[in-house]
Amino acid sequence: MRHASQYFPRHAARLIEEALADTRVVVVNGARQSGKSTLAEEVxxxxxxxxxxxxxxxGTRAAAADPVGFLQHDGLMLIDEVQRVPDLWxxxxxxxxxxxxxxxxLLTGSARLLALRSLPDALPGRSETIELWPLSQGEIDGMPDGFVQAAFRHGAQLRAEAAGLGRRDYLARARRGGYPEAVHRDNDRRRARFFADMSRLAGAVGITVPTVRTWLRILETIFLIKLVPAWSANRTARATSTPKVMFLDSGLAGHLAPGAAPDTSSGRLIENAGEIIAIEVKSAETIRSEDFRGVRLLQRRLGARFRAGYVLYCGAESLSFGDGLVALPISALWTTPSA
Structure with a gap:
């Protein structure tokens, strides 16, 4: 277990450095407690x-009463919690x-004030926004997180080394999630206290559909959920289909889902790890031919455009199911190099 003062290297650091090389203002946006300030300071x-x-x-905030004088500096200036002094924009x-x-x-701020998403409109052509999500499994373990790039490069030839993890291990990782403070805590009980502080959300019954949509937009703006469009090869169908609501952090999702015990319904936390084109995620430790049913359907619809299909599961073996279909351990998501 890392001590809370230890820094997890973030993949987004490279994106920030690239943006700073050719862009005047770089904004780091993301959920509360996702590590924006820590990352920006490291950069x-x-x-x-x-x-x-x-x-x-x-004292620093008081000095910003003279915004132009406050900002005078020849090199890079990091301004953390920039939304606290609106005149700085x-x-x-x-x-x-x-x-x-x-x-x-280099600016960071709290998305809860719903202000940072409007920054590119205030600084058109002058700024770039980097979104910071909770820690990936690769960032936690110091692994490459290169599965997607490798999948497109190698197709059905891709194989993954077993990481020695079983279903209970994957579920434990899903419950832990990726918020740095939760990862640093030693057990589920202490993490539950952290998630309780983040998840004081009120529920209601009998609300209108527009109200639900408004709440969903707010939850997406503050980086608690992501609306994932329904997949379709037809752009019009994709635009009109109902999107899926995905929690950005599996630990928070598990805290908010009653009864998500290790041996029962928490398989959904693993399957929430990602459902994208030609990928299925299963919480079982064994794999069957019928687990590829959805992938095969996609394969038939895509025809020649289908690159490969994967079922990620809690077992340890990389197995070929023929015709461009492969079963891989879930850990392939973060242990696979991109090359």
Missing amino acids: RKQQPAAVARFLDNP LAVKYLVDRDPRPGRF
Whole structure:
């Protein structure tokens, strides 16, 4: 178990560094407690002559009363919790319009105020937003998370080394989730306290459909859920089909789902790990030919465009089921190199 002060290297760090090389303002957006401030500070440390301004400090916030003077600096400036001083938005725009060098500002803020999504509109052509999700299994374990790239590259020839994990291990990882604070805690009881603090959501009965849609948009804006469009080869059908609502963190989903005990219904937490084109995820430790039924249906519909089909399961073997179909351990998602 890592100590809470230890940093998990994030894949998004490379995206931020690339953006800073050619973009004036880079925004790190994401859910509360996903590690935005920690990641931004780690990136800042790698930049020569960079400085940081943390606006949760009352003294620093008071100094921002003169926004333009507050922002004067020759190198990169990290501004954490930028939404606490709304006047800084226009001051940043003013400065980067007059000095268009890339890598001027790295901003983080709280998505709960619903402000950061409007930032690109305030800074058109001047900013790039990097979304930070909870930790992936590869980030937690120091593994490559290269499955998707490898799947497109190798197709049905892709194989994965067994990670020594069984169904209980996968369910434990799903319950743990990827919020750094939850990962650092030693047991499910302590993690439950963390999730309880995040999940004070009120329920209601008899509400209208527009109200439900509004709530879903809010939950998506604050990075608790993701609306995944229904898949279809036809763009019109995809646009009109009902999307799936997916929790962005399996640990929080498990906390909110009553009765998600290790041996019963928590298989859904694993299957929530990802359902994308030609991939099925099963919580069973054995695999059967009929588990490929949905993938085969997709294969027939796609014809020559079908690259390969995978069923990810809780077993340890990589098994070919012929005609471009392969069963792999779920751990292939994070242990597989992208090359």
